[in-house]
Amino acid sequence: MALYVHKYGGTSVGSVERIKEVANKVIAARERGEQVVVVVSAMSGETNRLVALAHEIDGSPDPREMDVLLSTGEQVTIALLSIALQARGCPAASYTGGQVRIVTDQAHTKARILDIDTERLREDLSAGRVVVVAGFQGVTESGDITTLGRGGSDTTAVALAAALRADECLIYTDVDGVYTTDPRIEPRARRLDRITFEEMLEMASLGSKVLQIRSVEFAGKYNVALRVLSSFVEGPGTLITYEEQGVEKALISGIAFNRDEAKLTVQGVPDRPGVAHAILGPVAAANIEVDMIVQNVAGDKTTDFTFTVNRNDYSRALAVLEGCRSELGAREVTGDTHIVKISLVGVGMRSHAGIASKMFETLANEGINIRMISTSEIKISVVVDERYLELAVRALHEAFQLENSHHAD
Ligand code: ASP
Ligand code: MG
Numbered sequence: 001m002a003l004y005v006h007k008y009g010g011t012s013v014g015s016v017e018r019i020k021e022v023a024n025k026v027i028a029a030r031e032r033g034e035q036v037v038v039v040v041s042a043m044s045g046e047t048n049r050l051v052a053l054a055h056e057i058d059g060s061p062d063p064r065e066m067d068v069l070l071s072t073g074e075q076v077t078i079a080l081l082s083i084a085l086q087a088r089g090c091p092a093a094s095y096t097g098g099q100v101r102i103v104t105d106q107a108h109t110k111a112r113i114l115d116i117d118t119e120r121l122r123e124d125l126s127a128g129r130v131v132v133v134a135g136f137q138g139v140t141e142s143g144d145i146t147t148l149g150r151g152g153s154d155t156t157a158v159a160l161a162a163a164l165r166a167d168e169c170l171i172y173t174d175v176d177g178v179y180t181t182d183p184r185i186e187p188r189a190r191r192l193d194r195i196t197f198e199e200m201l202e203m204a205s206l207g208s209k210v211l212q213i214r215s216v217e218f219a220g221k222y223n224v225a226l227r228v229l230s231s232f233v234e235g236p237g238t239l240i241t242y243e244e245q246g247v248e249k250a251l252i253s254g255i256a257f258n259r260d261e262a263k264l265t266v267q268g269v270p271d272r273p274g275v276a277h278a279i280l281g282p283v284a285a286a287n288i289e290v291d292m293i294v295q296n297v298a299g300d301k302t303t304d305f306t307f308t309v310n311r312n313d314y315s316r317a318l319a320v321l322e323g324c325r326s327e328l329g330a331r332e333v334t335g336d337t338h339i340v341k342i343s344l345v346g347v348g349m350r351s352h353a354g355i356a357s358k359m360f361e362t363l364a365n366e367g368i369n370i371r372m373i374s375t376s377e378i379k380i381s382v383v384v385d386e387r388y389l390e391l392a393v394r395a396l397h398e399a400f401q402l403e404n405s406h407h408a409d
Contacts, residue, residue, distance in 0.1 A: 003035040003166045007157035010044035011174045012231040013077045014030040023084035034158055035125050039133045039135045039157040042073025060393055067147045074134035082132050092130040097137035099103035104138035111146035116163040154215035162222035169224050172231035179237035180402040181255040185393050188403040194239040195253050202345045202379050203256045230365045250399045252346040259340050262314035268331030271303040286320050288313045292374045343381040356380050368392055
């Protein structure tokens with residue numbers, strides 16, 4: 001019997017009406033002869049509301065207590081969905097993360113799943129019941145409630161699919177799949193039929209917020225076929241899966257961008273061994289994550305060193321560098337918060353040269369100046385002024401013909 005894990009996000013269970021619609025979808029799947037485990041998020045806005053309540057009392061509430069608080073959101077939706085299923089004559093049982101025994105480490109508010117006991121769920125499934133599990137939560141060995149980080153219900157669903165060896169994990173959400181780029185920027189953006197785990201990880205870490213990044217890592221590691229699809233309109237969605245040999249690959253799958261970066265430049269530092277460490281050491285010590293790094297070679301035995309950080313960390317990073325500027329022997333520290341990173345992502349570029357030069361040519365034709373470049377096996381990223389974001393994304397989408405479904409040969 002085919003087994004599917006369905007996950008419904010906050011907007012899909014945002015009201016009693018919508019919860020009833022979820023029940024209809026689950027019942028339809030059962031009538032097709034499928035076994036279903038359902039993972040739900042809290043009703044939309046609920047987790048934010050709970051966070052705000054705590055912050056009204058204390059600016060930095062105890063993480064253990066936050067987990068007790070935040071886990072209540074999902075407990076409401078599992079019960080309501082089970083009630084809705086039973087009201088339609090469908091046998092169902094709801095479980096919190098702790099009741100299943102989704103065992104996590106003790107990192108409150110960002111816990112990681114260590115183990116899942118599937119015994120009780122399997123008993124229910126064999127007895128013909130739909131199992132409804134609270135997303136986003138687990139329990140430590142010693143019985144404390146934990147949560148998995150914002151968006152963590154995706155990870156619960158994938159972890160359950162892996163533990164139960166489900167045929168597919170269906171992530172029902174308010175978009176109908178993964179797109180070649182953000183349709184709000186490029187209206188001709190196209191829904192992808194499939195994308196690899198690796199590409200999806202790049203897209204997700206670059207700001208395509210369809211799935212929690214950890215859930216994609218998990219799915220890749222345990223090879224769980226993941227499908228993102230709309231809970232409001234019918235359609236096949238996007239299948240996220242491993243790279244199949246012999247299947248034709250698109251050269252470029254998508255264009256991702258990240259508006260949350262800022263860049264810092266340390267100018268005129270002596271060009272000698274240890275400089276990169278002298279600059280980035282204190283930044284790392286301040287717990288600031290660095291993304292792209294570029295070091296120039298200058299003729300006069302000094303060099304400029306540029307890197308990007310999250311925009312939220314910009315002022316702290318600037319202060320750290322100012323603090324060690326004279327020690328570094330640097331001339332000046334400058335920065336820019338009005339930048340964006342734009343990336344082409346595609347496993348097809350592994351076997352095709354010339355993608356980078358076509359990207360640079362396209363940007364040059366639009367008069368867009370590239371400030372930084374970095375490449376990996378399946379990604380080319382550039383940093384440009386933020387005012388060029390729309391123009392650059394549209395020009396690249398056009399140049400690589402992403403509006404058409406086509407494959408590399
Ligand atoms: N309710 C949690 C959140 O809003 C978890 C989730 O929805 O995935 O982040
Ligand atoms: Mg989500």
